Amino acid sequence: MRRKDRCAIVLAALAAALVLAGCGEAPSGVLPGYVEGEFVYVASKLGGRLDALPAVKGSRIVAGEPLFVLEHDYEQKALDMAQADLDQAENTLRDKEKGLRAEEIDQLVASLNRARVIKSLAEIEHSRREDLYASGSVSKEELDKARTEHESSQAWVRELEAKLATGKLPQRIDQIMAARAAVEAARAGVAQAQWNLDQKVQAAPVSGLVFDILHYVGEWVAASSPVAVLLPPENVKVRFFVPEALVASISPGQRVLVARDGIPEPAGAVVDYVSTQAEYAPPVIFSQGFREKLVFLVEARFSPEVARTMHPGQPVDVRLAGASQGKPQP
Numbered sequence: 001m002r003r004k005d006r007c008a009i010v011l012a013a014l015a016a017a018l019v020l021a022g023c024g025e026a027p028s029g030v031l032p033g034y035v036e037g038e039f040v041y042v043a044s045k046l047g048g049r050l051d052a053l054p055a056v057k058g059s060r061i062v063a064g065e066p067l068f069v070l071e072h073d074y075e076q077k078a079l080d081m082a083q084a085d086l087d088q089a090e091n092t093l094r095d096k097e098k099g100l101r102a103e104e105i106d107q108l109v110a111s112l113n114r115a116r117v118i119k120s121l122a123e124i125e126h127s128r129r130e131d132l133y134a135s136g137s138v139s140k141e142e143l144d145k146a147r148t149e150h151e152s153s154q155a156w157v158r159e160l161e162a163k164l165a166t167g168k169l170p171q172r173i174d175q176i177m178a179a180r181a182a183v184e185a186a187r188a189g190v191a192q193a194q195w196n197l198d199q200k201v202q203a204a205p206v207s208g209l210v211f212d213i214l215h216y217v218g219e220w221v222a223a224s225s226p227v228a229v230l231l232p233p234e235n236v237k238v239r240f241f242v243p244e245a246l247v248a249s250i251s252p253g254q255r256v257l258v259a260r261d262g263i264p265e266p267a268g269a270v271v272d273y274v275s276t277q278a279e280y281a282p283p284v285i286f287s288q289g290f291r292e293k294l295v296f297l298v299e300a301r302f303s304p305e306v307a308r309t310m311h312p313g314q315p316v317d318v319r320l321a322g323a324s325q326g327k328p329q330p
Helices: 002-019 073-098 102-134 141-168 175-200
Strands: 033-036 041-045 049-052 068-070 201-203 207-215 226-231 236-243 255-260 262-279 296-303 315-320
Touching: 041 201, 073 175, 102 236, 175 201, 226 255, 236 255, 236 262, 236 315
Parallel strands: none
Antiparallel strands: 033 236, 033 315, 041 226, 049 068, 068 201, 207 226, 236 296, 255 262, 255 315, 262 296
16 A cells, blocks of 8 residues: 555544544533644844754743844944944044144144234334334334334234134034034944844843744744744633624633643633634534534633643633632632
């Protein structure tokens, strides 16, 4: 017998067994259901080789803990370059905002002091020449020369005073605005480079169970391809089905009791969703009796402590709170 034929026979037998298992009579007041998890698939928006995988399948992880690391040498160097560009832009802005350097200001002050001394000497010489000219000791040309040197020294002092005042001022406002824009652009470049690097070093976005690992160290991970699957406790719920005649009596906030095989005490859960659409029957694999009538899907969530003991896909029996059954778990 060919392998394909043997597999077909096995699958047919398994399907028949499941149907027969679902044909038994359900205990009174028991609603069929199963545990389901809403998984969090963690991926990077950038591709790369998987270099580190601190997360271990089956372990529990806290939000913010390292989850996986992709190769990121390029992103790290890009961040370093962007930070250097930002430093340069900020230095240029500070330079334009404060005007001349302290050394240049000191040089202007020294030149101004020298010019003032020369002005004082020229003023004294001009006064002396005027007295000598009045007494006829010097010619008119010598007096004019002294006057010219005096006026020239005054002009030189005024020029240096103006340069010193200008040197203490920042550069033109349009140059400062351009420098500020360059700083903002450099900061945006740093933020983009940091985002790219963060994509390669992923931390757990939520706390919960590391339900599965989809890639391993050394593999190439494509962009947006999940590496780890997390299951937070708050994302574990029970799905069960109620007959049409009973759905009106169930509402969000209502407590239910969930019984599992091998555990005598039922767990408590709180209804948070009641479907508005009818189905003809619950899934056969999870039902205890085939029902030719309408049923409605209901979902209820557990407390985090109880959710940690549940397994997605696990079949359960559900009773509405108040029905006769064992002592419920919190």
